[in-house]
Amino acid sequence: MDYKIDGSDILLEQKDFDLDETLDCGQAFRWRKIDDNTYSGFFLNLPLTISCEDKGKNLFRLKDTSERDFLDKWYNYLDLSTDYSELKRRFSEDETMSKACEFAGGIRILRQDKWEALSSFIISQNNNIPRIKGIIDRLCQHYGEYPSAEMMKDETAESLGFLRSGFRAKYLVDAVSKVNSGELNLDAVATMPIEQARQALMTIKGVGPKVAQCALLFGMYRVEAFPVDVWVKRVMERWYPNGLPDCVKGYEGIAQQYLFHYIRNIGG
DNA sequence: TTCCAGGCGTATC
DNA sequence: GATACGCATGGA
Numbered sequence: 001m002d003y004k005i006d007g008s009d010i011l012l013e014q015k016d017f018d019l020d021e022t023l024d025c026g027q028a029f030r031w032r033k034i035d036d037n038t039y040s041g042f043f044l045n046l047p048l049t050i051s052c053e054d055k056g057k058n059l060f061r062l063k064d065t066s067e068r069d070f071l072d073k074w075y076n077y078l079d080l081s082t083d084y085s086e087l088k089r090r091f092s093e094d095e096t097m098s099k100a101c102e103f104a105g106g107i108r109i110l111r112q113d114k115w116e117a118l119s120s121f122i123i124s125q126n127n128n129i130p131r132i133k134g135i136i137d138r139l140c141q142h143y144g145e146y147p148s149a150e151m152m153k154d155e156t157a158e159s160l161g162f163l164r165s166g167f168r169a170k171y172l173v174d175a176v177s178k179v180n181s182g183e184l185n186l187d188a189v190a191t192m193p194i195e196q197a198r199q200a201l202m203t204i205k206g207v208g209p210k211v212a213q214c215a216l217l218f219g220m221y222r223v224e225a226f227p228v229d230v231w232v233k234r235v236m237e238r239w240y241p242n243g244l245p246d247c248v249k250g251y252e253g254i255a256q257q258y259l260f261h262y263i264r265n266i267g268g
Numbered sequence: 269t270t271c272c273a274g275g276c277g278t279a280t281c
Numbered sequence: 282g283a284t285a286c287g288c289a290t291g292g293a
Contacts, residue, residue: 026274121274128273131291166289171276208276229274260274 001080003070010062010070011053016084017060018106019052025261026129027218028110029120029136030146043077044113045145079108079221091255094245100262107257109223114186115179116146117219118201121211122171135165149179171206178204190220197222217253226252235259 002013023031023039031041038051049063062074075081088105092098124132140146142162153176160169178184184204189197194216201212213227226244228236248255 124273125275126273126288127275127290128292131273134291164290167276167287168289206276210275214274227274230272231274264274 001075005067006061008064010065010067010074012060012062012070013058014060014078014080015058016088016106017058017078017108018104019050019060021104021106021261022078022108022110023050025104025107025257026264027257028112029124029129029133030140042146043073044116046073048074077111079111082108084108087251087254090247091251091258093247096239097245097248097255097258100258103265104258104261107261109221109254109257110218111221112218113146114190114215114219115149118186118207118211118215119149119172119175121214121218122175122204122206123165123168124214125168125171125206125208125211127168135163138163149176152176153180168206171204174205175207186219190222194222194224198225213253217256223251223253226256229260231260231263232256235263238263 004011019037019039020033023041024033028041031039034040034049037053038049040047040049042048046069048065051061051063053059053061062070065074084105084107088101091101120132120136123135127135136146143151152172155173155176157170157173160172163169165172175184179186184200189200192200197216197220198209198212201207201215202209207215210227210229213225216222216225217227226232244252244255
């Protein structure tokens with residue numbers, strides 16, 4: 001990772017980073033493609049427009065970004081401290097993982113906000129990505145930003161009707177209630193042993209094994225969490241009937257993201 | 269029209 | 282513990 005300040009922008013040189021593969025691969029739902037090389041989106045409510053200026057040189061421009069926001073927020077959000085080349089080398093001991101890493105070598109795991117990831121993946125269940133984005137758009141439009149659990153404290157399944165989120169509205173309401181009451185402390189969950197953390201999240205109505213794993217992986221950077229959705233289930237049946245290879249141990253969640261993207265895009 | 273989507277709660281065995 | 286089914290919505 002190398003960067004310099006260019007006027008009001010940050011110029012970032014970063015390998016193993018592709019905007020489509022990272023910002024539009026189903027892990028985050030508030031990034032919008034502006035043109036071929038540019039996305040606009042948010043971490044919490046801090047906006048960013050980011051462009052790939054030169055693919056060959058791994059050069060990116062973070063528009064209107066202070067050095068402080070870059071170092072304090074985006075460096076962490078974009079997981080710039082993790083060496084994905086080294087991870088891919090380890091993963092590539094396995095033939096399928098090798099192909100998946102080669103297919104989309106620019107995937108990174110975003111270190112998202114706990115509540116946003118949890119509530120987003122509650123919305124994601126039995127749903128498709130364009131529609132998930134639509135529901136989250138309406139939620140943010142309504143509040144003017146991504147609402148905290150505190151901001152949503154008076155919502156009911158009925159008052160959330162404008163989301164057109166179907167049966168998921170009541171699940172959101174239960175999550176809001178448990179987080180606001182302190183019954184579920186997301187900061188505490190983030191540091192629990194993984195199985196205990198999973199069980200704690202699953203006390204929320206509408207949070208099962210898959211949504212819990214997604215909240216842990218994408219909202220709390222628990223990279224050992226392994227969410228299994230319909231696509232990853234196909235991966236397991238097709239390539240890993242006896243379980244994941246040893247070379248992904250400890251980083252199952254990151255491996256999962258390569259595999260998820262791979263099977264969705266090769267017509268599995 | 270039917271099927272499906274980054275699943276889960278509930279009923280039933 | 283495993284399996285079957287319904288669930289809101291909207292695009293293909």
